Amino acid sequence: MNLGPTLETARLILRPPREEDLDGWEELLGDAETARFIGGVRARADAWRAMMTMAGSWALKGFAMFSVIEKDSGRWLGRIGPWQPEGWPGTEVGWSIVRSAWGKGYAYEAAEAAIDWAFEALGWDEVVHVIAVENVRSQALAARLGSVNAGPTRMPEPFHTIEADIWRQSREQWARRPRG
Numbered sequence: 001m002n003l004g005p006t007l008e009t010a011r012l013i014l015r016p017p018r019e020e021d022l023d024g025w026e027e028l029l030g031d032a033e034t035a036r037f038i039g040g041v042r043a044r045a046d047a048w049r050a051m052m053t054m055a056g057s058w059a060l061k062g063f064a065m066f067s068v069i070e071k072d073s074g075r076w077l078g079r080i081g082p083w084q085p086e087g088w089p090g091t092e093v094g095w096s097i098v099r100s101a102w103g104k105g106y107a108y109e110a111a112e113a114a115i116d117w118a119f120e121a122l123g124w125d126e127v128v129h130v131i132a133v134e135n136v137r138s139q140a141l142a143a144r145l146g147s148v149n150a151g152p153t154r155m156p157e158p159f160h161t162i163e164a165d166i167w168r169q170s171r172e173q174w175a176r177r178p179r180g
Contacts, residue, residue, distance in 0.1 A: 003058035005121070007066065007113045014066035014081065014110055016058045017051050021067045024076025025051045027098050034099050037135045054079065063122055065094065068110045070101075077101045081114040082122060087156030089166055090128035093118055095141065107141055112179075115145065119171050127174065129167040130155065142167040146177040 003016035017025075025047040028034050035041045042050065057064035065081040078097030084090075093115050095107050118124045129142045130153060139149070146169050153166035169177075 003055060004063065004066075005117070007117055008071075009109045009113050011071055012077070012106065012110055012113070013069040013071055014113055015069065016064070017054050017067045017079075021076050022048055022051060024067070024078075024098065027076075028078060028096055031099055034096060037132045037138065038096050057083075063118070066110070066114060068097065068106065070106075077106055078110075080107065080110040082118045082124075085156070089130060089153045089155065090168065091118070091122075091124045091126060092130055093127050094129060095138070102137075108144060111141065111145055115174060119174060124171065126168055126170050130164050131167055133163045133165055139165075139167070145169075146173060 005015075007014040022044070026044045029038070029042040029047040029050060030044070032041050054064040061084075063082045065079040065083055068077045068080050069075065070077055076098075078095065078101065080095040080097070081093060083092045083094050093111060095111050097107050115127050118127055127147070129138065129147055131138045131142060142149075147167040148169065150166050150168050153164055154160065155162050155164055
């Protein structure tokens with residue numbers, strides 16, 4: 001079953017999740033540092049549920065976060081892409097990658113492709129990033145992508161106690177920003 005498109009960048013393949021991605025999801029959600037701002041550490045069974053949530057969103061809404069695959073190795077690196085759960089404060093492109101892939105520009109490369117796709121294929125007028133106030137790494141990535149911190153946002157339950165800012169940019173701002 002083909003749930004959605006496959007995008008390619010210079011080093012990455014972005015595609016909807018597959019069952020074979022479970023070990024990567026477990027690595028991402030089982031690491032305290034990588035899971036810190038995405039709901040905390042979860043066991044393999046919960047990683048499976050999270051992966052299936054993305055697959056379900058692809059099936060029902062036509063979009064969700066992509067699995068990010070390194071072209072050279074075939075290794076699953078993370079999840080990046082459009083996301084808008086019920087009650088969410090906007091049309092988000094979010095990201096999370098495994099710690100061993102940090103600092104290599106993968107999140108930027110994949111987020112750039114995912115934002116392009118969200119504006120072009122989904123017709124979104126705005127992209128947001130909901131970022132915990134302590135998550136300075138994601139704040140830096142959002143700024144590098146051209147988004148601006150618009151201040152505090154309110155998350156839906158059960159996340160309503162998390163202090164987060166909403167970073168945003170319009171389709172027009174994205175089109176005018178310098179690339180790279």
